Amino acid sequence: xxxxxxxxPAAAEAARGTRRRAPLSDRRRQEARLGLLLASPAIVxxxxxxxxxxxxxxxxxxxxxxxxxxxxxxxxxxxNYGLILSDPIWWQALGVTVLITxxxxxxxxxxxxxxxxxxxxxxxxxxxGLRTAILIPYAIITVVxxxxxxxxxxxxxxxxxxxxxxxxxxxxxxxxFGTAVTVISISEIWKTTPFISLLLLSGLAQVPGELQEAAxxxxxxxxxxxxxxxxxxxxxxxxxxxxxxxxxxFRIFDNIFIMTNGAAGTESVxxxxxxxxxxxxxxxxxxxxxxxxxxxxxxxxxxFVKGFKVxxxxxxxAGR
Amino acid sequence: MSxxxxxxxWVGGIAIFLYCLFPVVWIVSxxxxxxxxxxxxxFLPSSVSWQNYELILSGSASELFLPxxxxxxxxxxxxxxxxxxxxxxxxYAVARLDFPGKAFVLGLSLAVSMFPVISIVTPLFxxxxxxxxxxxxxxxxxxxxxxxxxxSIWTLTAFFREIPWEMEQAAQVDGATTAxxxxxxxxxxxxxxxxxxxxxxFFLAWNDFVYGISxxxxxxxxxxxxxxxxxxxxxxxxxxxGAISAAAVIVTIPVVVLVLLFQRQIVAGLTxxxxxx
Numbered sequence: 001x002x003x004x005x006x007x008x009p010a011a012a013e014a015a016r017g018t019r020r021r022a023p024l025s026d027r028r029r030q031e032a033r034l035g036l037l038l039a040s041p042a043i044v045x046x047x048x049x050x051x052x053x054x055x056x057x058x059x060x061x062x063x064x065x066x067x068x069x070x071x072x073x074x075x076x077x078x079x080n081y082g083l084i085l086s087d088p089i090w091w092q093a094l095g096v097t098v099l100i101t102x103x104x105x106x107x108x109x110x111x112x113x114x115x116x117x118x119x120x121x122x123x124x125x126x127x128x129g130l131r132t133a134i135l136i137p138y139a140i141i142t143v144v145x146x147x148x149x150x151x152x153x154x155x156x157x158x159x160x161x162x163x164x165x166x167x168x169x170x171x172x173x174x175x176x177f178g179t180a181v182t183v184i185s186i187s188e189i190w191k192t193t194p195f196i197s198l199l200l201l202s203g204l205a206q207v208p209g210e211l212q213e214a215a216x217x218x219x220x221x222x223x224x225x226x227x228x229x230x231x232x233x234x235x236x237x238x239x240x241x242x243x244x245x246x247x248x249x250f251r252i253f254d255n256i257f258i259m260t261n262g263a264a265g266t267e268s269v270x271x272x273x274x275x276x277x278x279x280x281x282x283x284x285x286x287x288x289x290x291x292x293x294x295x296x297x298x299x300x301x302x303x304f305v306k307g308f309k310v311x312x313x314x315x316x317x318a319g320r
Numbered sequence: 321m322s323x324x325x326x327x328x329x330w331v332g333g334i335a336i337f338l339y340c341l342f343p344v345v346w347i348v349s350x351x352x353x354x355x356x357x358x359x360x361x362x363f364l365p366s367s368v369s370w371q372n373y374e375l376i377l378s379g380s381a382s383e384l385f386l387p388x389x390x391x392x393x394x395x396x397x398x399x400x401x402x403x404x405x406x407x408x409x410x411x412y413a414v415a416r417l418d419f420p421g422k423a424f425v426l427g428l429s430l431a432v433s434m435f436p437v438i439s440i441v442t443p444l445f446x447x448x449x450x451x452x453x454x455x456x457x458x459x460x461x462x463x464x465x466x467x468x469x470x471x472s473i474w475t476l477t478a479f480f481r482e483i484p485w486e487m488e489q490a491a492q493v494d495g496a497t498t499a500x501x502x503x504x505x506x507x508x509x510x511x512x513x514x515x516x517x518x519x520x521x522f523f524l525a526w527n528d529f530v531y532g533i534s535x536x537x538x539x540x541x542x543x544x545x546x547x548x549x550x551x552x553x554x555x556x557x558x559x560x561x562g563a564i565s566a567a568a569v570i571v572t573i574p575v576v577v578l579v580l581l582f583q584r585q586i587v588a589g590l591t592x593x594x595x596x597x
Contacts, residue, residue: 028418031417031418031419032417032418032419032420033419034413034417034419035413035414035417035418035419035422036413036419036420036421037413038409038410038412038413038417039409039410039413039414039419039421039425041406041409041410042406042407042409042410042425042429042469042473043410043425043428045406045465045469046428046429046432046465046466046469046470047428049440049462049463049465049466049469050432050435050440050466053439053440053442053443053444053447054435054439054440054443056443056446056447057439057440057442057443060442060443060446067446114332115336115339117332118329118332118333118335118336119333119336121329121332122329122330122332122333126329126330126333129333129337130333130336130337131583131584131587132579132580132583133336133337133340133341134336134340135579135580135583135586135587136340136341136344136576136579137340137343138523138579138590139523139572139575139576139578139579140343140344140572140575140576141526141527141529141545141571141572141575142527142529142545143529143545143548143549143568144347144545144548144568144571144572145343147347147548147564147565147568148343148344148346148347148568149343151346151347151350151561151565152343152346154561156358156359156559157350157358157359157361157559157561158361159361159362159363161361162361163363187343190339190343194340195590198587198590198591199590199591201591202591244434247434250436251436251437251438253437253438253529253530254529254530254545257529257533257549258549270436270438270530273438273439273441273442274438274441274530274534277441277442277445277534278441278445278533278534283442283445283446286442287442287443289442290436290438290439290441290442290443291439293436293438293439294435294436294439297434297435297436301431301434
């Protein structure tokens with residue numbers, strides 16, 4: 001992708017070319033055929049596993065189709081979409097999803113940057129230990145962390161009410177919308193901030209040391225160096241972290257399922273799709289919600305790639 | 321760096337340790353509480369009890385937990401193995417060969433990794449029921465490929481690009497056969513990347529919840545995360561807090577041990593082929 005990485009294969013190719021003395025175009029064609037042959041199983045599987053079901057979902061979403069009454073299946077065109085988009089339940093779920101996404105991503109970005117700075121500056125014995133510790137939240141499955149936080153804030157088993165001086169001992173965190181969303185967001189933030197901070201840490205490593213030194217010599221304060229040198233040079237890493245976390249947060253499901261099961265108005269778009277399809281067996285409406293969710297995720301990705309000019313090819317290889 | 325700054329970086333470092341370990345210590349401590357102490361509202365248990373572990377390993381909850389553990393291990397290993405083999409072929413082609421559609425391969429896997437799992441679940445639920453894959457191992461292995469395969473392609477491509485492939489030719493010039501050159505030069509160079517990719521892919525599969533609860537209905541295929549969500553107490557008034565905590569600790573230990581063993585490679589793999597967390 002970058003000049004440095006293509007240079008090596010090009011040289012190797014040249015070496016191979018002279019050694020075999022085969023006509024270049026022939027060898028090229030052979031290589032192309034081998035490349036396609038090796039890549040095609042993975043591509044076929046990806047298309048079959050994701051492409052086919054999503055087409056099926058688009059098709060199913062055009063029908064009034066309930067598994068409890070399969071014989072009444074009838075074509076309704078875009079009727080399901082009209083039904084969903086005119087229903088406050090959809091807008092409530094979308095609102096909750098956007099709220100959780102924005103709050104967690106912003107907090108994670110700030111917190112993740114702070115963690116990355118500490119890891120970048122921590123000295124001696126602490127550094128390898130920190131790299132290990134930061135991977136623990138990443139390694140723990142979301143359902144387990146959701147249970148840990150649920151039990152923490154729980155009325156009977158939890159200790160949070162006793163520890164926090166400004167809340168009553170009988171505060172039921174999961175009973176009202178504000179507090180429930182707060183706890184859901186906290187567990188999401190705990191679990192995924194380390195991933196952001198690892199990406200930002202590799203971004204920090206890319207900031208040229210000479211630039212920092214030059215700014216220091218010129219008398220720039222720590223904050224000025226951060227704003228004028230460090231952050232601009234990390235733009236690619238920040239953008240990629242933002243994109244991945246935004247898309248990931250937008251799909252939030254596990255935490256909500258474990259903590260509130262959608263009660264207190266905490267149902268996300270993913271949860272709505274799950275409830276319609278798996279619990280209510282409304283294949284038609286559930287499919288339409290799934291398609292709308294897919295469109296939303298695609299729009300977010302498009303917005304990032306076009307609007308923020310994220311160069312995925314370059315920045316997913318951050319860190320060298 | 322001044323002495324004061326050093327102190328602050330140490331304070332920051334210790335704060336990170338607390339941050340990372342806090343919920344883990346809590347769930348471990350909860351799992352060690354005796355049933356009578358579960359609701360005492362204390363962070364640490366007043367005395368250590370193994371009753372919760374007995375409950376899920378040999379007691380009444382073991383019928384739920386042990387089959388789920390077996391399902392999770394089996395399904396995740398199979399899905400990881402398939403993904404890594406297919407991805408290795410694909411990543412080798414992308415990293416080493418010139419063929420049309422390279423950008424499409426990477427673009428497709430990136431798009432799939434960003435795809436909301438729930439959107440695939442809806443149609444699969446219906447298809448699997450009609451073809452008999454609902455509540456079977458294969459019925460989870462196949463959708464798990466949508467999680468493990470894209471990430472494996474990206475990470476392995478990043479790793480394979482780092483390998484100095486000319487060394488293979490150099491070995492052949494020095495008189496090694498193609499097979500020898502591959503085995504003695506490429507396998508040791510590519511091995512760590514493949515292992516890291518397998519670990520990361522395994523995590524992602526192990527972490528899945530949506531497929532697990534949607535495409536299974538009994539202990540025939542239900543994986544651990546889904547089983548945890550369906551744990552119930554001895555009576556409807558009893559919360560299965562202790563059993564869930566103990567089961568949570570058991571499914572966490574092997575994963576954390578893997579992370580601790582391979583932390584260096586995992587950090588490299590995550591940041592180089594960063595596709596999903």
